[in-house]
Amino acid sequence: MxxxxxxxxxxxxxxxxxxxxxxxxxxxxxxxxxxxxxxxxxxxxxxxxxxxxxxxxxxxxxxxxxxxxxxxxxxxxxxxxxxxxxxxxxxxxxxxxxxxxxxxxxxxxxxxxxxxxxxxxxxxxxxxxxxxxxxxxxxxxxxxxxxxxxxxxxxxxxxxxxxxxxxxxxxxxxxxxxxxxxAIMSKSAVIVSGDSISALLTGTRFISSPRVHFSFRKEGGLALLNSDYVIESHLSEKGREVRTIRTLLESNTSRGIGIDENVALVVNNPLSLPVGKVVTALGAKSGVFYVDVSSVPFVSMTNALYENIVFSFFTVDDSLDFTSGKVIYPSWKKSMAGIEEFKSAIPSDDILSLAWPSQWRQTALQLINCNEMNVTSHSPSSIVPLVPGIDIVFDRTGAVGFGAHLPDNFSNIYVISFQGMSASVKVLRIL
The missing domain is CATH 3.40.50 (Rossmann fold)
Known part of the structure; x- marks a missing residue:
């Protein structure tokens, strides 16, 4: 008994x-x-x-x-x-x-x-x-x-x-x-300080002082996620896409995740075969940034030219398999191929801006929802501090988009997700 x-x-x-x-x-x-x-x-x-x-x-x-x-x-x-x-x-x-x-x-x-x-x-x-x-x-x-x-x-x-x-x-x-x-949950590098521009210029011939120096913790975070991902928070709102990319290259990590403010990625089985699902506030268009730098040439950091950056953006109810990189969209989201809303995308004049947040995200979402294949945005140069101009080109040739109005019966908000957009980042000269 x-x-x-x-x-x-x-x-x-x-x-x-x-x-x-x-x-x-x-x-x-x-x-x-x-x-x-x-x-x-x-x-x-x-x-x-x-x-x-x-x-x-x-x-x-x-x-x-x-x-x-x-x-x-x-x-x-x-x-x-x-x-x-x-x-x-x-x-x-x-x-x-x-x-x-x-x-x-x-x-x-x-x-x-x-x-x-x-x-x-x-x-x-x-x-x-x-x-x-x-x-x-x-x-x-x-x-x-x-x-x-x-x-x-x-x-x-x-x-x-x-x-x-x-x-x-x-x-x-x-x-x-x-x-x-x-940002503290991964076993990979944890970013401690610096913004996207200081991260981008670290190790190049340019000087980013008096910006806060870019640094990360090589020992990693709390290792509660059993996958090699650099994870970032406050992603779009603080323009941290390039900071995440630079950390991946510096730490020899291929993939990264950036999560927008007031958004959660709920990861099932984090210690074995993690799969994450995006949860947002009601009616939110924000989400999760995914980036893969495995095809970026090794000399990019010293040449100040970062090519073949592949990135994606996921919104509410999208699920990501951390092991395979496969994404599952909810049934209420539909392919956007052939039904893009706009003729052209609007480039950003300050895509790494701290004063005007979410420039990267907004520009990419406009591109996936238009008839053009690429768009070039800029980050302005400055003499004091000594910061060069930066060009960032998005290419949607290999990307796929999914979108729909939120199925909440009270809002008319249209949310967009996409996979496989590419970016190149080029550091220019100082004025």
Whole structure:
């Protein structure tokens, strides 16, 4: 006769009610983005079942952690704070607490390390690295780069898993949900600082000072996604497409993912055969950028000419197989071949702009929805600082597009996805 204890039965029940999922958040996830918050709660087991721990690299919970707790609590989910500094990351009691959860949400917001005068001083002289007060009504906002480093140093110092990180991975293996800023989740390089222009000019004959220096963490992130992808957040809104491309080339990684703000990529089976599905706010046109640099010539970095960059863009309900690169579109999206809306695309005069976000995305979407095969955009040069002009050419000859009005019965929003567009990036001379 087989006897089943209440604890064993509960553990078995949880394996039926939750799935092994990693939720990659693109940054600035709004409190009112109901589809994403409800999706995370459901994947952790839902009301009366889910137990979600909010982890921060600190001695106590942080303002961002408090917001996360409030959002889950409103959904009827049991949620607690689990502060994890470098000491507590090795504490067996903290490990046990993490193991009791059916879901984990990791926030980058952290307290300064002891004797962190240098971090505080450099944050004052590098204002672009310090976004100031977090925006109201969002989580996974852009924290200073040293806070990202604090979190990674606490959970995975020098690329070695701490006991708490092993416990988080165990939560996933048991069928739980783990969520947080997409940029820290990969085992590949993690971008720490710099914008697209400083990344592009690093290693060339051009000078990008006084821009924040482009840098990335070679040891990688938390390795909660078992695929070799560089992952970026705040992608379109901060014009980080070229920054992602440069990181791929520098780190010898072929493929990358960039996720727009207020968007999530929900990855099933992240530790084995990951497949991600795009989840957005209601009525959103934003999505996920996919790029492959395996055909870019090796000499591109020193020659300041990047050719054969293949990229795609996926929107709500699209699914990506991380292993094969295959994409599955929902049945309500249809091929756009032969039904393009416009005669020509409108090039951007400042495609890497920080002041006018999403220029890359908008230009590419216009091209896939017109009768032309290519479009050339520019990024202007500047004498101070010494920044050259940049030409970026998109070619849709080998691309396929899918689009449709959202099937929500109340909006008339048309969303577009595409695969296989190519780009070349050429650095020109300074004025």
């Amino acid at each position: 087989i006897y089943i204890t209440a604890i064993t039965f509960t553990a078995w029940l949880l394996t039926l009610t939750v799935g092994q999922n990693l939720v990659l958040i693109g940054g600035n996830l709004r409190d009112d983005n109901t589809p994403v918050w409800e999706k995370m709660a459901k994947l952790a087991g839902g009301p009366n079942v889910a137990r979600i721990g909010v982890i921060s690299a600190s001695n106590a919970n942080t303002p961002e952690g408090d917001r996360v707790i409030g959002n889950f609590a409103r959904l009827g989910v049991k949620v607690i704070s689990i502060p994890v500094n470098e000491t507590r990351a090795n504490d067996s009691l903290v490990v046990s607490l993490v193991m009791e959860q059916t879901g984990i949400f990791i926030v980058e917001d952290s307290e300064d390390k002891p004797a962190s005068f240098w971090n505080r001083f450099t944050s004052l002289i590098r204002p672009v690295d310090l976004p100031g007060e977090p925006p109201m009504g969002v989580v996974c906002y852009e924290s200073p780069s040293y806070k990202r480093q604090n979190l990674l140093d606490a959970l995975r110092p020098s690329g070695i898993d701490s006991p708490v990180l092993r416990a988080i991975r165990s939560v996933l293996k048991k069928g739980g949900m783990v969520a947080g800023n997409a």
